[in-house]
Amino acid sequence: MTTREAPHVDAVLPPDVLDALQAAVGAKAVIVAADALEPYRIEERGLFRGTCAAVVQPATTEEVAAVVRICAAAGLPIVPHGGNTGLVGGGVPRGGIVLSTARLNRIRALDAANRTITVEAGVILADVQRAADEADALFPLSLAAEGSCRIGGNLATNAGGIAVLRYGNARDLVLGLEVVLADGRILSGLSGLRKDNTGYDLKQLFIGSEGTLGVITAAVLKLFAKPKVSVTALAALGNVEAAVALFQHCNAAAGDSLSAFELISGRAMDFCLQHIPGVTPPFDRPPPYSVLIQLASTRANDPLAEAAEALLADAFEAGLIEDAVIAASDAQANALWRLRESIPEAQKAEGGSIKNDISLPLSAVPTFIGEASKAVEDAMPGIRVVAFGHLGDGNIHFNLSQPVGADRASFMAAWDRLERIVSDIAMALGGSFSAEHGIGELKVDVLRRYKSEVALDVMRAIKRTLDPKNIMNPGKVIIDA
Ligand SMILES: Cc1cc2nc3c(=O)[nH]c(=O)nc-3n(C[C@H](O)[C@H](O)[C@H](O)COP(=O)(O)OP(=O)(O)OC[C@H]3O[C@@H](n4cnc5c(N)ncnc54)[C@H](O)[C@@H]3O)c2cc1C
Structure with a gap:
């Protein structure tokens, strides 16, 4: 694939629409200068370059609703943006406006007893984690882009990351959602209930919809007990069959405390050692595969280091692993995680x-x-x-x-x-x-290839019902044709 260039459409907003947007959010929050638009036209991997007439930065849900109403009346496409770290071109604008959530960045509430945090869509993921941490709780969603991706983007893509094994995907971490629909109405569902069997679970429609059904403006997220101890180890293995067997072994031995199990192939490690400054070889000989294992517990006196040692000794005796290192300090654990998280960067080189x-x-x-x-x-x-x-x-x-x-x-x-x-x-x-x-833009055709006609029909019906004018991120995920 070469960079997919967009035809230059809608490069200038009609004057009445520009006036209306400026009146809705303030003139400073409507960006139209070509050089300032540039970062919003491209995506993380440089595979796509789009075009848009403006970036609009509403600061409240009501402002989002006003922006959507103006665009709906003008038939102008809206592409929501969080941190623009998505990897499938979902945020690439093809005309119309980018609706940036950067100013929707308040933490509205933290309810320690209910174990929930209510955040606006533009809060950066790392800031959600920090707020939870300061309240002696854990918000477990974690991925390498957490310093720049925003929670609305995480929910719109149903992000995964390194904690899915223990806590689930983004969709498993949401109790309530507030969404501005494609006609500008606000669907207020900021409930913190863990039990609410009152018909269709509407929030789940918008989670993973990649901006094609509405704009997520806020969410009630689950908080968890903070792990008090953790241990990180790296095991060397001869083949991937052994890695799968090792997972079964760890799962049986460590149960719930198994919080990460990450595969690193020999070539991935080799690239990191060559290209990432400060990464040192963890083993004398580079193994065909390594597995990064993390155990974590909310009980401060849980002897996890001993548990990891026993688990790895048993695996060694069973012939599953060839070698292993257990991090003896936070610095060593961070170094092992750095190895895992640097793979995409090393691959670029x-x-x-x-x-x-x-x-x-x-x-x-x-x-x-x-x-x-x-x-x-x-x-x-x-x-x-x-x-x-x-x-x-x-x-x-x-x-x-x-x-x-x-x-x-x-x-x-x-x-x-x-x-x-x-x-x-x-x-x-x-x-x-x-x-x-x-799916974004990158995999629209792939989705069409593999999803059943029935599933595609249902997706199209949902899209048509919620966005009859096709203004919400058109051309992404599902195309009605
Ligand atoms: C280094 C790196 C590591 C990554 N690791 C992972 C990983 O481990 N797991 C993983 O799942 N992903 C990963 N990603 C992908 C990306 O970080 C996630 O998809 C992230 O959830 C996107 O958040 P964002 O705020 O950047 O969203 P954006 O890129 O801004 O938007 C992504 C999509 O969501 C839509 N959208 C954004 N905000 C809203 C909103 N408020 N309402 C409605 N729609 C919205 C956009 O229109 C677009 O379609 C990684 C990316 C990078 C660069």
Whole structure:
């Protein structure tokens, strides 16, 4: 794939619409200067470049509603933006306006007894975590972009990340939602109830809808008891079958305290060692696979280090692992996590990279990695598979780096062909072609390829009902054609 350029549409707002938007949110909160629009037109990976006539930054839910009403009357597309860290081009504007949630950034309430926090959509994820922490609680959603992504974006993409194994995806962390609908009405559902069986669960429609059904303006999120102790270890393994067996072993031995189980392939580690300053080899010999294991407990005196040692000793005796290191300090634990979280950055230094965000039943992961590796290597000799990810969730980032010395552009032009090879294998094994990144613009055709006609019909019907004028992020997720 090469960068998908947009035709230049709607570069200028009609004067009456501009006036109305400025009256609704204040002149300063309507950005129209071309250079200031630029960061909103591009996305994280540089795969897409869009165009928009303005970025509008409302500061309250009522202002969001006013902006949506103005756009609905003018038939102007709206693309909501949080931190613009999405990985599937969901935030790329194709004309119309970008509605930035950056000024919707208040923490409205924290109810310690109810274990909930009520936040506006533009609060940065790390700030939600910090507010919870200051109240001696945990908001567990955690991903490498947490310093810049915003909670509305996390919910709109149903983000996953490194804590899904223990706490679930973003959708599992929400009790209530406030949404501005495509006609400007406010759907107020900021309930903090854990039990509320009163008909359809409307909030779940908007979670994962990637801005195509409405604008999420606030949410009531679940808080959890804060872990008091944790231990991080890295185990070296000979193959991915052993990694799956090790997961079963850890799950049986550690139960709920198993809070992360992340796979790092030998090539992924090798790239980190080569390209990430300060990363040191954890083992004498680089293993074919490593697994980062974290145990955590809310009981301060839980002997987790001893538990990890015993668990790894048993795994060693059973022939599942070849070596292991247990972090002896927070600094060592952070260094192990840095290794895992630097993989995408390290991969960038190796040239073009085609990303596949696959999920599978855990039992099918070894077959998938074996079959998909062979298939892409047959399709393009010299291609380099970089497999890593949230193995405990069955989520493999099956990334492909260009052959050494290949031309980046021609490699990226093979994106669709290689994606299809990989997705076909994942789907045949009962998996998904998009585990946590969503559909956005990148995977609209892929969704159409694999979803049943019935499922597509239901999705289109929902879209038509909630957004009859097709102004909410048109062209993303589901196209009504
Ligand atoms: C380094 C890095 C690591 C990442 N790791 C992970 C990971 O481990 N797991 C994972 O799931 N993702 C990951 N991502 C992807 C990305 O961070 C997540 O998808 C994140 O949830 C997006 O949040 P955002 O605020 O940046 O959303 P944006 O990129 O701004 O928007 C994403 C989509 O949501 C829509 N949207 C945004 N805000 C709203 C709103 N208020 N109402 C309605 N629609 C809205 C947009 O229109 C767009 O379609 C990673 C990204 C990076 C760059």
